[in-house]
Amino acid sequence: MRVLAQSRELFLAGGYGRTTIAAIARAAGVSKESVYKGFGGKPGLVRAIYEQSLLGAGGSPAEERSDRAQTTVTDARELMEQFGRFAAEVSPLGAPVFLLIRDAAASGDPDMAALLRDVEDARYSRMLHNARQILARGFMRKALTEAEAADVMFACTATELYEGLVLRRGWSAEHYGNLIAKTLAANLLPHPSASGS
Structure with a gap:
């Protein structure tokens, strides 16, 4: 439009x-x-x-593609890589707008402060949904709760990480997405050498 x-x-x-x-x-x-x-x-x-x-740049909305991957991908590490690719696709579109909202909220605009809360609440709800899917598939490390997993995913998808690495340090979006995939795998999935950890 x-x-x-x-x-x-x-x-x-x-x-x-x-x-x-x-x-x-x-x-x-x-x-x-x-x-x-x-x-x-x-x-x-x-x-x-x-x-x-948040729709991303693909043919169908990124959230729909993510949900589809969460129900069809059979390898846990491949699913983490998918999450990283979605972050690399959506962040270049969403991060500048999020930063606009954040800066306007910081300047004292009440409408943008309310929108910032809504955006972060929605992002957390999405991460909790993802964590529940991972748990339901049996992919998650047994010692983790769904809330802890959601917090890890929430931290990994924070715009501040994209801002620091891509916008300030010059990383490519692909490199950033790879970091997210590896971080999620390292923190959510069982270690390859440990069975049932």
């Missing part, structure tokens, strides 16, 4: 506070009223842009 594409471009270039609905409408070739009607204002636009970024 053109409004979302233009909104993303303008928000990321100018920041949340300085970007106006009028500028977005002008860039998208629509009326301000239609933007308000469709998204309810700037907070709704940012939420929609963030949710769009």
